[in-house]
Amino acid sequence: MYTIGIDLGGTGIKGGLCDENGSIIFRTSVPTGKGVSADDITDSIVSICRRLMSLSHGVEYIGVAVPGTADLENGKLVFCNNLPFLNYPLLEELKKRLPDCRFYIENDANAAALGEAMCGGAKGCRDMVLITLGTGVGSGIIIDGKIFSGFNYAGGELGHMVVNAGGRQCTCGRRGCWEAYSSASGLIRSTLEAMNRHKESALWDVCGGSEDKVDGQTAFRAADTGDKTAKYVVKQYIKHLACGIINTINILQPEVLCIGGGISNEGDNLFLPLIKVIEKEQYSRYCEKKTEIRIASLGNDAGIIGAAMLGRQK
Numbered sequence: 001m002y003t004i005g006i007d008l009g010g011t012g013i014k015g016g017l018c019d020e021n022g023s024i025i026f027r028t029s030v031p032t033g034k035g036v037s038a039d040d041i042t043d044s045i046v047s048i049c050r051r052l053m054s055l056s057h058g059v060e061y062i063g064v065a066v067p068g069t070a071d072l073e074n075g076k077l078v079f080c081n082n083l084p085f086l087n088y089p090l091l092e093e094l095k096k097r098l099p100d101c102r103f104y105i106e107n108d109a110n111a112a113a114l115g116e117a118m119c120g121g122a123k124g125c126r127d128m129v130l131i132t133l134g135t136g137v138g139s140g141i142i143i144d145g146k147i148f149s150g151f152n153y154a155g156g157e158l159g160h161m162v163v164n165a166g167g168r169q170c171t172c173g174r175r176g177c178w179e180a181y182s183s184a185s186g187l188i189r190s191t192l193e194a195m196n197r198h199k200e201s202a203l204w205d206v207c208g209g210s211e212d213k214v215d216g217q218t219a220f221r222a223a224d225t226g227d228k229t230a231k232y233v234v235k236q237y238i239k240h241l242a243c244g245i246i247n248t249i250n251i252l253q254p255e256v257l258c259i260g261g262g263i264s265n266e267g268d269n270l271f272l273p274l275i276k277v278i279e280k281e282q283y284s285r286y287c288e289k290k291t292e293i294r295i296a297s298l299g300n301d302a303g304i305i306g307a308a309m310l311g312r313q314k
Contacts, residue, residue, distance in 0.1 A: 001060040004052050005308030006045055007108060008032070008066050010082035013041070015048035016301070017056055018308035022119030024301060026055050038077075038088045046097045061102040063307035065111035066090070069154045075105065078153075081171075104310035108303050110147045110156060112260075113140025114313065115306030120298040122256040129254045130296060131158065131245065133216075133261035136171075137179040141252065146313045159183070163243045181240035184216035184263055187233075191219045194233045202227035216263050223269070238270065242277040249291045250283045260296030271295075 002025065007014040012031055016024040028051055030044050045064060053059050068080030075091025094103050106114075113130035122128040126145045132138035137159030141148040149155045159179035160172050167176030168186070180186050191214050195203045202222040207213040219237065222230030245257065263270065275293055284290050298305055 001058055002056045003060050003308045003311065004049055004062040005304040005306065006048060006062065006064040007111075007303030007307060008041070008045065008064060008083070009108075010067065013044050013048060014304055015052055016304040016308065017052040017059075018305060022115065022305045022309060024304060026052060027304070028052065032083070036084070038083075038085050039093070041083065042090065042093045042097070046094065049098060049101070059101070061104060061311045062094075062098075063104045063106065063111070063310035064090070064094070065106055065108040065303045065307040067108045070105045070107050071153055072105065073153075077105070102311070104307075106147065106307065106310055107140075107149065107153070109138040110140040110149055111306030111310065112138070112298070112302035113142050113306065114147055114309050115298050115302045116258050116260070116296050117142045117145070118309045118312070119305050120302065121258040121294045121296045125255045127252070127254045128256040128258065129158075129248055129252060130258045130260060131248070132296070133182060133184060133241075133259065133263040135183060135185050137183045137244070138261070158244065158248055161244065161247060163240055163247070178240070178244035182237065182244055184261070187216050187219060187237050187263065188214055190233050190237060194229050198229040201229035203230050203233075217266075220266050220269055234269075235273075238273050238277065242274055242281070245274075245293075246278055246282050249278070253284060254291055256292050256294055258294050258296040260299070260302065264295055
């Protein structure tokens with residue numbers, strides 16, 4: 001029996017018809033739209049579901065991954081930073097429109113972690129953590145085959161643990177959060193700060209002399225040329241990234257910790273020095289069994305696949 005996974009994002013809504021192994025058989029998407037209401041977005045989700053259902057002889061259930069706090073007990077989307085949802089009864093509204101369907105809702109990072117645990121880079125692991133290095137630092141925790149999100153469904157926000165007390169202002173209101181240093185946005189900020197301190201740096205050459213063209217790859221590309229300033233930026237980035245990962249390992253000791261997001265594509269330039277620091281500093285460094293660091297494998301499909309797997313948690 002097929003399932004449907006919906007990944008609701010700030011700019012687009014993606015949907016996939018998935019088989020029992022999490023393979024996407026058909027996919028479709030629509031823009032989220034600007035200035036639209038919560039009801040409008042719900043209508044768009046339903047439109048995608050109807051299209052995908054028409055391509056199948058039967059759908060067991062529909063999972064929806066949402067970018068915010070999802071109250072699973074009451075079926076509400078409590079809050080979403082970039083979309084007009086505030087204590088919105090998403091489950092009720094979906095069932096009104098598709099009364100014959102069974103729905104699950106979940107935070108998008110949690111759903112992505114479930115996708116990696118069941119079908120991706122941590123397949124077969126009952127205890128794992130997913131860290132995604134994108135605009136923010138996303139995270140999801142799987143314990144004993146199930147999503148862990150705390151008693152109020154707001155747990156697992158690892159990006160907002162402090163790694164530098166009193167440090168950079170974070171969008172959450174605190175200072176020194178892991179996200180402020182280890183997200184792509186944090187790395188871009190570090191790169192720009194270094195460029196403005198060192199006008200002679202190859203960082204300027206890599207971005208064509210334009211600050212507007214600085215991205216998460218700039219520091220790594222300039223470091224490849226041997227530029228000392230870029231090497232320092234990368235070293236500091238890895239230091240903060242390792243700090244958050246080590247904290248996570250020390251607290252949870254997962255079997256596998258998957259790293260995804262655009263910066264994970266840096267490969268050995270990122271992972272070799274990162275793992276060196278982790279192995280040296282983690283509390284469990286003398287244990288025979290230690291957390292394995294892996295690259296997440298589902299990419300941009302993790303949300304769809306994870307949503308499609310919500311009804312099949314162990």
